[in-house]
Amino acid sequence: MINFQYARATDVADAVRLIAADPAAKFIAGGTNLIDLMKDDIERPSRLIDITRLPLKDVKPAPGGGLIIGALVPNSDLAYHPAIEERYPLLASAILAGASAQLRNMASTGGNLLQRTRCYYFYDTATPCNKRDPGSGCSARNGLNRMHAILGTSEQCIAVHPSDMCVALAALEATVHVAGRNGERSIAFADFHRLPGDEPQRDSNLRADEIITAVELPPQGFVQNYSYLKIRDRLSYAFALVSVAAALELDGGTIKEARLALGGVAHKPWRNAEAEAALRGRAPDRAAFAQAADIVLREAKGFSHNAFKIELVRRAIVRALTQAAAGTPQIQAIKKIR
Ligand SMILES: Cc1cc2nc3c(=O)[nH]c(=O)nc-3n(C[C@H](O)[C@H](O)[C@H](O)COP(=O)(O)OP(=O)(O)OC[C@H]3O[C@@H](n4cnc5c(N)ncnc54)[C@H](O)[C@@H]3O)c2cc1C
Numbered sequence: 348m349i350n351f352q353y354a355r356a357t358d359v360a361d362a363v364r365l366i367a368a369d370p371a372a373k374f375i376a377g378g379t380n381l382i383d384l385m386k387d388d389i390e391r392p393s394r395l396i397d398i399t400r401l402p403l404k405d406v407k408p409a410p411g412g413g414l415i416i417g418a419l420v421p422n423s424d425l426a427y428h429p430a431i432e433e434r435y436p437l438l439a440s441a442i443l444a445g446a447s448a449q450l451r452n453m454a455s456t457g458g459n460l461l462q463r464t465r466c467y468y469f470y471d472t473a474t475p476c477n478k479r480d481p482g483s484g485c486s487a488r489n490g491l492n493r494m495h496a497i498l499g500t501s502e503q504c505i506a507v508h509p510s511d512m513c514v515a516l517a518a519l520e521a522t523v524h525v526a527g528r529n530g531e532r533s534i535a536f537a538d539f540h541r542l543p544g545d546e547p548q549r550d551s552n553l554r555a556d557e558i559i560t561a562v563e564l565p566p567q568g569f570v571q572n573y574s575y576l577k578i579r580d581r582l583s584y585a586f587a588l589v590s591v592a593a594a595l596e597l598d599g600g601t602i603k604e605a606r607l608a609l610g611g612v613a614h615k616p617w618r619n620a621e622a623e624a625a626l627r628g629r630a631p632d633r634a635a636f637a638q639a640a641d642i643v644l645r646e647a648k649g650f651s652h653n654a655f656k657i658e659l660v661r662r663a664i665v666r667a668l669t670q671a672a673a674g675t676p677q678i679q680a681i682k683k684i685r
């Protein structure tokens with residue numbers, strides 16, 4: 348039996364006060380990841396700070412014309428929220444591609460951002476893992492690495508971030524709002540998650556005394572031309588081998604704006620500014636999409652079991668951009684089968 352304390356935060360300031368007072372404490376929201384990590388003895392928080400009663404459950408208009416999503420909005424509520432379905436169908440599609448209906452009912456927006464990798468060795472306390480036990484080594488580099496990263500890896504870690512929702516948030520250029528001991532701040536989504544580098548134990552740039560309060564979406568939702576393509580071993584209830592969030596703004600026969608974010612390939616949702624720039628001003632055709640894929644994959648590096656991902660990503664990018672350009676009404680199709 349591993350003992351831990353339990354406290355319920357009464358408001359955001361109380362949550363910050365509680366976490367700042369105990370560096371070994373953890374917030375608990377839906378608990379769909381943290382409880383598993385505790386059961387497997389990977390996380391050992393001294394205290395769970397229950398944030399489920401904080402008033403962070405609304406989706407409301409942002410002053411600049413976008414939307415503000417409270418950190419405790421459940422993934423299901425978010426995917427089926429009318430404003431998300433109508434204005435940000437890419438995000439709704441990505442959320443519905445993840446986990447199961449039951450998990451999405453419990454999982455929160457903030458928790459989804461901070462869910463930990465699904466690297467098998469991270470969950471196996473009998474094996475070395477730099478993310479779980481810094482300095483112990485990386486079992487995946489020369490072990491089973493079929494699901495691991497091909498971009499942005501380091502000698503210390505080749506794990507991937509498992510979220511679907513975050514891939515869409517990266518493409519939409521969301522902002523993460525946080526509160527801490529020194530007040531509130533906003534973090535661009537691209538800067539929220541980290542590459543492993545020499546500190547693979549740090550998944551994000553959230554400080555130890557900070558709580559995520561909301562995620563803000565900018566006004567542009569790419570309603571007409573978007574696609575979330577998730578390639579996985581089973582059709583449902585499986586993490587992505589590779590996923591692509593593609594969003595285009597077309598002006599006549601030309602791409603005016605392009606966003607491309609990848610999941611399942613790196614320690615954070617992966618974007619490549621050069622590839623997106625190469626799409627702007629081009630006709631939305633296969634040649635342009637293939638060139639963008641080539642740029643994204645220029646620095647890709649496979650390991651013993653996952654080199655297949657390089658070709659898989661190439662094809663997935665071309666397919667997702669083709670679907671986006673065609674204006675496939677994806678969210679309607681998903682709703683019919685769920
Ligand atoms: C079997 C299974 C399959 C899954 N499949 C998928 C999938 O295909 N795609 C996908 O995207 N996800 C998938 N998930 C992951 C699931 O989406 C996450 O577990 C969930 O989003 C986490 O949210 P939560 O509220 O339950 O977080 P918790 O488990 O409560 O917390 C997770 C972490 O976030 C921290 N935290 C939570 N809220 C805050 C906050 N507001 N501020 C600061 N820190 C916070 C906690 O301290 C903890 O460290 C799956 C999960 C399971 C168990």
Ligand code: SF4
Pocket residue numbers: 464466467468469475476477478479484485486487488503504505506547
């Ligand atoms: S890839 Fe990262 S999480 Fe997996 S064993 Fe190596 S260090 Fe640990």
